[in-house]
Structure formats: structure tokens, C-alpha cells
Amino acid sequence: MTAVLEARDLTFAYRRGAPPVIDGLTHAFAPGALTTVTGPSGSGKSTLLYVLALMLRPTSGQVRWDDDDASALPDAARARLRAGHAGFVFQDAVLDPARTILDNVREAALFAGMPDDDARERALELCDRFGVGHRVDHRPGEISGGQAQRVALCRALLTRPRVVFGDEPTGNLDGASARIVWDALRAHARAGATVVVATHDERLADESDERVVLS
């Protein structure tokens, strides 16, 4: 099967002539699988996610999406691919404090061309599913950190993206909240998406379908 997302001899350095942070990585990230990226602090886990998500351009090699060299596309085309097909969950929820929970979740639809009514319905369904349905009219300052992270998860899954990136998505959470976020990401993978999660949590990494270990 064609991989949705593939790193091919991927190298990335933040500055010309600096030692590469990613050095010749080749890996096909299988659809239907949750792949964890692990490795010591500073080994390049976040950097790899940003390169795979087309936010940073490789120094050499390719990031292929659906068998095209997506990393070589112009900025606008890369941004369109990201907005249309990818979701993100970071260690901190990064919600807009001025907008309600519902509007924060619906934001993802704006850039993906999802009709407003569908977005609202799906946002409410996700908020209910992840236990923040009673908070949709509140602002981020009025909910807990664990709830905020579940809101970020709802936002990431809103458009049913084919690729989801998580950068330490459970890093700030207690065990129960971490489990909810992890299980949701795994379920999204089982539904066919390609899910790539950077984590320090070896116990969660042991449960992943595939692993990329950086050194």
C-alpha cells in the first residue's frame, strides 16, 4: 500500500553547515498506525514533526505525502495540504483565550473548507465525547489544563484529518487524561489515519503500533 506519509533520506539542519538534527531518516508512516517518535531530549523529535508536517523544509531528502514530494512544494501549497489534511496536538493546548471552547474547536474548519453546520455539529459531538460538552460556551481561562488539552484534541480531529501529529500531547496531563488523549489518537489511527506522536512516555510508546527512535 502507498504510504500517506514518508520520510525519504531526510536531513534537516537549522543552519547551513551546522550538524544535522535529522540525519538521513527513511521511514514510511503507515496509515492505520500510531507511530511514536522517541529519543532523548534534543534528539530532534519536535523538529522531525515540523518537517513531516511541512512547516520546515528539509535540508535534503524528501517528505512525501501520497507519493508526491510535498516538501518541495511552494509555501502556499504546503500550507493548503496541512490545513486540508492534518491535525495537530501540542503539549500545551494553545487555545485562543478570547473565544469560546466551541469556536476554538470550530476554527480548524475555516481553513479546511468544512461547511459551518457540519463543523458545529461535529465540534459538539467531539466535545461531548471527550467530556467538555458542558463547557462549550466557556472561555479557555475557565477550564482546567486537562480539559483544555481535550479541547485541543477535539480541534485536531474536527475535520477527520488523514494525518495527525502530536508533540508530547500527554506531557502535561495526569494519568487519566493522558489515557483519554492517547486512546483517542489511537482510535483515530485505527479508523485509517496516519498518526505520529513524539513522546517521552516509554509506557505509551510501548503500546504504539510502530516506533521511530532518534538518538
Ligand SMILES: Nc1ncnc2c1ncn2[C@@H]1O[C@H](COP(=O)(O)OP(=O)(O)OP(=O)(O)O)[C@@H](O)[C@H]1O
Ligand atoms: N529554532 C531552532 N533553531 C536552532 N536550533 C534549534 C531550534 N529548535 C530546536 N533546535 C535544536 O535542535 C535540536 C533538536 O531539538 P528538538 O526540539 O527537535 O528536540 P526534541 O527531541 O523534541 O527535544 P525535547 O525532548 O527536549 O522536546 C536541539 O539541539 C535544539 O537545541
